[in-house]
Amino acid sequence: MRVPILIVGTLTLLAACGTTPENRYYTLSVEPAATSAAPPPRTGRITIAKLLLPGVTDREQMVVATGPQTVDIREFDRWAEPLDQLVPRILAQDLALRAGGPTSNLPERRLFVSVDRFSVDAMGSSQLTGRWWMLEPGETAAQRRERPFALSRPAGARDGVQVAAAMSALLSMLADDVARE
Template identity: 35%
Template sequence: MTAKIFSRRGLLLALALAGCASPDPALYTLAAVPGVPRGGAPRLIELRRVGLPGYLDRPGLIATAGEDRLHLMANARWAEPLGDMLGRVLQQDLSQRLPGSLVFRESGAITAAPDAVVEVDVARLDRDAAGAMVLQATIAVRRPGAAPRTARGDWGGPPQGAAAPAVIAAMDAALAALADRIAAELTAPAPG
């Protein structure tokens, strides 16, 4: 009889605890988006570690950022640190756009004397109050013996929904647009 009471209590306790458990988070990654291939870029291109503001350096996905408040998506997490993922996807985007070049990351295993160095500093990557994705960044392209080419801009657009896959697809598109701009800087004639 006592064993029956304990097993009922144990079952009730297990059910109560199961009701309190939160679901496993969904893990997401960014992905490269094909662009228009270009010729005339330097042969070896080093992509430096992407600069990222502290508010983005977290495992959770930020749904929106207001003037002074962040909103995280419930149970949605990055599968790898965002700064590393931005560098990896930018490398893939640039490699596809610049087929005659070898694009390698500063944080990777390859070391070579680059013909050009690309630096990216992200100031913002989130949705604005209207729901549009905003990627705000400054880029610099450096070549030996030449003044750096720098640019600052906003890339992005409205996601096709508020769920995590739609927001991530909008981030992918914004990152692809940034890669297009970097590829244009790398293939532009040297000033002077």
């Protein structure tokens, strides 16, 4: 009689330990321009031709840097869509907010962005670093003028909502930088 009770108790305990937390899903959001100054002159449409993300960031889980060579991959805090699709889409929408009106009949410029770091660290600071360049109609890659960027912002608490908000703000800051050019 004691053996079946012991087995049932053990199985119940194992079943309780086997439950996993539910995934939480996050997305990035479009942010207004940092300044409320007059919109820049309309010089053409900007199309994001290519945006490269570092492999450590380009994953479905949120990543928090815990040290110079260490990261925490948050298994249950996940992006609602792949970052290699989400980041260019949000950046394009941020840029459209800064375009200064309809640009459909103006020449198209191609934006290239190479991101070296796009993360939040364990201390609550978010960083977006890399370089971008724009090619005007008729220009080739050999004519590119790279512009480095190093953007940072406090991330507040490091839960998923604050991480997504800080990363959204960094993309907005990058859009401000590109629009100024």
